[in-house]
Amino acid sequence: MNQPALPHAFTKVFETLSRDYLQGKEEVLRLSAIALLVGGHILVEDLPGLGKTTVALALAGVTGLSFGRVQCTSDLLPSDITGLSIFNREEGHFSFQPGPIFNNIVLLDEINRAMPRTQSAMLEAMEERRVTIEGVTHPLPNPFMVFATQNPSDQSGTFLLPESQLDRFLLCTGIGYPAEQLEREIIAGGGIRERIGSMAPLVTSAEIMAARSNVQAVYLSDKVLSYIHNIVLATRAHDLILTGLSTRAAINLAQTAKAAAFLAGRDYVAPDDVKSIAVAVSAHRLVMRSDMSTADRGGVIRTIIAGIALPLA
Amino acid sequence: MVAIRSLTTILTYVIGLCGMIPLFPWLTTFPRVILVAGLLSGLWQDRRGSWPMKSWMQNVAIVPVFLFYALQFSRANPIQPVISVLAIMLAVRLSGEKSVRHSLQIFALSMFCLASSSLFDLSPVFLIYLGLLLFMVALALVLLTFQNQDYAMTVSMPDLKRILFSALLMPILAVPLLLFFFPIMPRTQLPLWHFLNPPVSRTTGYSDTVEPGSQSSIAESRTLAFRAEMPRQALGQLYWRGTVFNRTDGIKWTRIDRIPSEQPVFTGQTVMQVIFPEPSAVRTLIALDRPASLALQRVKRSPDGVFELIGRAERRLSYTASSQSNGSIAQRNSINRLFYLQLPPRLPDRITALASEIVRAGKDDSTRVAYLENYFRSGGYRYSTRDLATGVRALEQFLFEKKQGHCEFFASSFALLLRAAGVPCRLVGGYLGGEFNQMGGYYLVTDDKAHVWVEAYIEGSGWVRIDPSSFATNAGDVWMPPGSRSLRLRITLAVDSFNHAWNRSVIAYDFEQQITIVRHVGSLLQGANPAKMLRSSAPYFAGCLLLAGLLFAARRASLFRSREQRILNRFLRMVEEKFDISTGMSGKGLFELASSADNSHVSEFVAIYAGALYHDRRLTDEEYLRLRQILRFLKDGKSKIP
Known part of the structure; x- marks a missing residue:
């Protein structure tokens, strides 16, 4: 529609x-x-x-x-x-x-x-x-x-x-x-x-x-924007992570989510789009604590995302 | 980290103690010894961590004990064997290894033990033990479920706190139910077994004969005799009248029931009291001297101011008495003087000599009484409960040699001398004094306050109360209360107010009071003008309603959800049911759900719903209707949407 x-x-x-x-x-x-x-x-x-x-x-x-x-x-x-x-x-x-x-x-x-x-x-x-x-x-x-x-x-x-x-x-x-x-x-x-x-x-x-x-031109709603922001904030507060996502990373998350939505044939971003690109955008930018440098960054990102409520309503 | 296992062990012992301690005083020696031994051996083995006795050995060992007590069981002795077996079983379980099953058995046995202790005693301490037991059983049950999963489980302190908190919720939530059930459940007012089969009756205090000289000393017990709710009185007025002794054989004073009638004239201030006697086999009803009337059914009233219960008390008594006295009771007609001048055929010579000395002192009663009073006051008599005169010559010894004794010596010798001197008199048995409990507003009278005094009939004044014990040289030390109450006494009094409140409001709460409450409510409802009642209660009602509404709203904000949230929830529930996809915890997005479900209806719903949601706008009416339609199709399981 x-x-x-x-x-x-x-x-x-x-x-x-x-x-x-x-x-x-x-x-x-x-x-x-x-x-x-x-x-x-x-x-x-x-x-x-x-x-x-x-x-x-x-x-x-x-x-x-x-x-x-x-x-x-x-x-x-x-x-x-x-x-x-x-x-x-x-x-x-x-x-x-x-x-x-x-x-x-x-x-x-x-x-x-x-x-x-x-x-x-x-x-x-x-x-x-x-x-x-x-x-x-x-x-x-x-x-x-x-x-x-x-x-x-x-x-x-x-x-x-x-x-x-x-x-x-x-x-x-x-x-x-x-x-x-x-x-x-x-x-x-x-x-x-x-x-x-x-x-x-x-x-x-x-x-x-x-x-x-x-x-x-893909529409990014406030709800999804907050969702992205919550993810970024969560990476900054996480125990294993020394340096969380930068503002540039947050911008990139939003841009790629838009592109993902576009590829899915929509003119608005859904949280699903954010989830689908979050690991690819975020994982390589995380600086882990020195004793945790071998930790699976993709896994950390996935855990963080699983802990953040999706804006469903 | 805390090991669940050690917690359950400790709880099991405490629960066992909660069952043991209340029952312990009522057990015979053998179960007592077994109980202590079982507890100690259990503690020792738990410390060591090994249990050489296997549980089947213990089970076998119980069998002969059980048989022994089963043979003891009879209609005359139904309780002791049962509680003995209970106690021994508890001891055996406490001494063994505490597996989950055995712990549960200990809980049950402790409950039974505590419950059976109420057959003997209905003290408020029971409530404390019961409360403790229930709380700890609830705790232990929760912990045991953990132990059952993993014998060696340990938990961290915060986790333990959470477990304990949620375990405590159960009994705490049950407390309001208690308030609801209390007024309606049936109850007993007396310990069922113990009251019907009273222990050996009390030895000191109040008895139905006065016989000085039967013992060389008396032990004073501070067991409670009765409580009396009333305003505070002067100490000199606190004579509690029990019974009257009117016959003497020279040593022993007794009461005969054929008492000549009297017509007392009550003057002076009326004192109303509510008396709560402790249950006992004594039928005499105590009241402040001198009781004019006593409100209780099935009571025999004697002309000399003695009230007796007809038959046996079937429940904890309480009665209202009204008393009037300033020390003497005038009579309308003259009394039967002969009845109160009865004497044994022979009196000791020295007593007869003293009596004739009194007679020579004056002609009227009051002069003679005054002479004898003076004799006692100046005679150097001491009040004492030790080193008493004994034997048939006890009174003579007291009067002329030992010159020390307790109230019975004073009163009976005084009365004997009065009668010998031609003054009609009688002995009154009762209590003197009592501790006033400020907190509860009542007098607490113990058995050691039992007292005997004399009532002499003085022509013109009537019956005059004379307390010969007050003529003792040390009367001041004995009768005057100490200036300030000791801390111990104050604590005792405070505890006693709780006891009294318990007896009044819990033990004595009976069917009659239940009916009274129902009637009271009924009459309130009948007598009330509905419109007026509604008007007066409307603000409260509205307030309560508002409060409840607010609470409800705060708790269940979900009830006031938007149309979008409602339809989404319906959708999620349906997806969960139809496609067996968990929607709640997995954190799946809508499109992820749609691709998992792989269903055109679901996809369309998601497309419409997300299209509105993630465009930051609400659903239009057409969209909403369409979504509802889709949900209906989903529910019906149709594959095509028309």
Whole structure:
């Protein structure tokens, strides 16, 4: 009744993607779509071989956006990402060669392998959405989204992202193993990289920009706002948590909840939307007490949410 | 952390003691010894933590005891065997390991023991034990359920507090019911067994003969004789008249019932009293000297101012008496002088000599009485309850040699001398004095206040009260009360006011009073003008109603919920029933519910309801109707909505 003539195409794209191409990766796809709609970046933390790269490729393929990839190593230099000016001998001046970051969707594979200096440059670009090289500022394309991955188990020779930089990622999620039956089908079908490569774009850049403005218009009621605020306050008062959620995190919770509602085909945010994104938005931003640093942050967030009454009436 | 097990053990012992202590005085020696031994061995074994006696051994050991007492049981002796078996069973259980089952048995046995103690005694202490027992049994039952789950369970202090609090709620909530049931439940006023079979009667105090010289000393007991509700009186007026002795054989004074009639003229101030005698086998009714009338049924009134109960008291008595006296009672006609001059055929020579000395002193009664008074006053007689004269010559010894004795010596020798000197007189037995209880507004008279004095008939004045004991040289020390009451006495008096209140309002509360209350209420209702009553009570009624309403509203704000809340609750209940999804505690959102239920009705309801709710607006009428329609469809289980 109250559903506006929302898209839609955009929702359909992701349904198609998870149904036809990436079975069992609905959640990470949904979160990627939310990141794209909010204009944030996503960090995927999981073991190699579970399809992190495939998801990023598929995302690029289905949206028809340009795709750049950076495989991070410890000797990766900032200029390897941002690009650099090369002297053109024929024309007699420097011309700027843009790096892989000048794409709509950028896959930063194993971001924790890059040295802090490079990480810092990348994260600055993510935040500012522009790159300044030799005094010239180059704006990054719009939409711009970083799809970073890191391998949590392999810690040797890596540089952990500091908390302040983790905060720049809108969402952080894992992928997990596919369900048993699904995995058998995937094994039987083989990889789908080729099929993804030949995928025809289903939405245009303009449609994405339109969807973004629709997300902004999703109604956030006072009740849900209080619900979000209660969650944030609860993380600040929790025993195991040293530093709770920041105001930026609270803003992000509201934005992503709007996007989630939009994807669910509604023009208002329900508490369910908040619940569906709370772990992905909050968990990586929590700073746990030193003796509790190994605690499962997602579990803590879920416990906190379970303790807060839903606004049902 | 507190171990539940140690708590239940302690409670079990305290409960056992609550059953034991009230019954203990009424038990014979064997059960008493077993009870103490059982308690001590139980404590010792619990301390050690091992129980060498298995419970089946104990059960077997009880059997011969049970058989022994079963053989003792007879119509003449029905109670002792039963309470002995109860006490021994309690002892055996206390001495064994306290499993949950055994603890419950101890609770039940303690209850029975306490209950059977009321066969002997209806003291207010029973209420204290009963209250304690009930509270602790309630506590222990709750704790035992925990122990039953896990023998070695421990709980933290805050948890324990919560458990104890909720366990105490049960008995506390039952207290208002007590107030409701008290006026309507049947009751007994006397300890059923003990009163019908009184123990060996009291030895000191008030008796039906006066015989000085039967004992060389008397023990004074401070057991309660009676209470009298009345205004405070001067000490000199506090002579409580019981019976009158009119025959003497020279030593013993007795009462014969054929008493010549008298026509007393009552003058002076009337003193009204309500007397509450302690239950006893004595039939004489006490009242302040001298009682003009006594309001009680089935009472025999003698001309000499003695009131006696006909038959036996079947309940705790209380009666109103009105007395008038300033020490003498005039008579309209002259009395039968001969009756009150009766003497034994032979009197000791020294007494006869003294009597003739009195006769020589004057012709009229008052002169002779005054002479004898003077003789006593100047004779150096001492009041004492020890080192008394004994034997058949006791009075002679008292008068001329020992010169010390108690009231019986004084009064009977005085009366004997008066009669020998030709003055008609009689002995009056009763009580003197009493402690005035300020708190309860009554006199408390104990058996050690029993007293005997003389009434002499003086022509022109009538019967004049003479207390020969007051002529003793040490009379001041004995009769005058100490200036200030000791702390102990004050405490005793305070406790006694509670006892008295208990007897008055609980024990003596009977069917008659129940009827009286009902009648009172009935007459109030009949005599009342309904309109007037309504008008006068309307403000109270409205006030109560308002208060109740406010309380109700505060407690049940949910009753005044909005239309949205009501329909949501109906919806949630229905989802819970139909789809077996718990909605209350799981913290599921509406859309999560819809996807769990996977039902088009549920989804539509959620879409409409959440659409309104999360747009911060109320349901429109159409939406509301549609939601109700959906609920109906859900209820009917239709899959399609038309």
